[in-house]
Amino acid sequence: MQLVRQKDEIRPKRVAARIRRSVGAALVVAALGSACAGPSADGEGTAGAPAAGQKGPARPDAGRQRPEGAAAALDSYVEKVRELRAARVVAARKWGLERPPLEAPAPPAVKPKITTRKGFETDGEGLPPVFTTVPTKQKVVFLTIDDGAEKDPELVRMMSELRIPYSAFLSDYLVKEDYGYFKKMQDAGVSLHNHTLNHRYLPGLSYSAQKREICGMQDVIEKRYGKRPPLFRPPYGNYNEDTLRAAASCGVKAVPLWASEAFPDRMEWREWDRDLHPGDIVLTHFRGKEDWKGSMPDMIRRVMKTITAKGYAVAKLEDYV
Template sequence: MRGRAVAAALLAGVLGSACTVPGPGEHGGAQPHPGAQAEASQLERVEKDAQRAGPAGSRAAYVDQVEKIQKARAAAIGSWGLQKVPLPAPQPPATKPFLNTRKGFEVEGGAALPPVFTTVPVKEKIVFLTVDDGTEKDPDFIRMMSELKIPYSAFLSDYVISDNYGYFRRMQDEGVALHNHTINHRYMPGLSYEDQKKEICGQQDNLQRLYGKRPPLFRPPYGNYNGDTLRAAQECGVKAVPLWAAEAFPDHMEWREWDRDLHPGDIILTHFRGTGDWKGSMPDMVRQVMKTVTDKGYAVARLEDYV
């Protein structure tokens, strides 16, 4: 009963002031937000997922958490230029999905090696946002993602983060997982096994020393790898190698799949870049990717809850 009561209150709140924006030329009255119907549907799914997930206490706690997140998002979208409240992700599974290497991405002897994939096998309309390298260190990006409660994962290369390790420590303090993208961002198949191992294990050591944890995830630079890359990664303690199905920029999206669309479980790549490299800033990129994700009825979930 508690879970249903909270969900009802949540739905009422979302369909009220939290999901409305002034109409053109209006100063007082509000119109239903363009994303209200999609968000209500997603919230109903959240409640059903919570009911299936476990005891009533944990269900109620999860729905309460969703309510707080959605209220915070609704309060923050205006200041960050979003037109729609990001949709809530369902409760993470009690057991993570089993991961296989994507067909066509295999290497010889790879069955026992960390899986390489572009999409996590899920049925829910969720995607995962990942950010690579660490060149741009825009404080507005951390603040924006924190206020909007958008989960993401960072894959870091030491040669570009070494001038400001503290920036990524602040990111970690916000709950962001920091993963391995090698020391020097070199083309891995062009290196010997030993040199690949130095790139990967060296960055594992750096991240453990700096941030207290050896990452379980590794992304090879440019998405290029061979059997030695995966064997070296495994030796360094890597459990999985997530690549990407789509890439986000401030002014457009790029797609791996022929249909140029999102799919349940897709991993989205973007980079720590700014106006020197892009036609926009990191907050501009967030606005672009969140418009695409939300318009298509997807929520952004936390990769580490599934992988």
């Protein structure tokens, strides 16, 4: 009897404490939610959050369980967000970034309509759009890495730990040295796209030769990586109407070029203002110390310094295009 009475006495206090904890956690969630761009950007659900808004228990016995469940869910959610953020800070320190990368906002529910950049048109109608910037007002840019010469395992680790998305545009004459390297990249969530079989200057080729270069690479990527890529980037950014017709004939939906290019020691800019803009596509290459002044991680440190300092986050190109 004594024990039961004690339990009865203390239960309301415990429930009240749980509710306070739950409300407190909800406030923390709200604070975290507004400080970061939203957990969905990381693919993390907000499962815990809606429970905070639930009304009190309908069943008499629910008073004991609901607040506890809600509080636990919120606690674990808040804990998860904190852990992710802490992991990002730790990863930034580990990989020598001056500041942790900014978290990308949730991508748009509907992808923006992309049209060919003015001055980049061909006469052909209904061809895949050629563009250098994705139409968006969000402060995001997209990182794209071309060719495939340097196969540095550090790059895959670094980008995974820092949670920086990027897309690879691959050329088979380099990739075939080690298809496995890019498979690991794909397994880490990177989309692999088409940069032709042999990296030729396409406008110098006939339509059928261009088609072999482009559609041959579609086949290679499908065979090796299980998916025909929707995106294609012509070598050197050079193309003509035949290029776009050939690309369209084997499933290419869009032709992203770039607004700026990253090197281990500098940025190069397409626009006169030498700056980043919302939606800009940043080009860089799989290269090593024999090709340029640094390693792949050196290059990433340099480009992320610029991107973060200017207040941009790196978003996933495939979420927008």
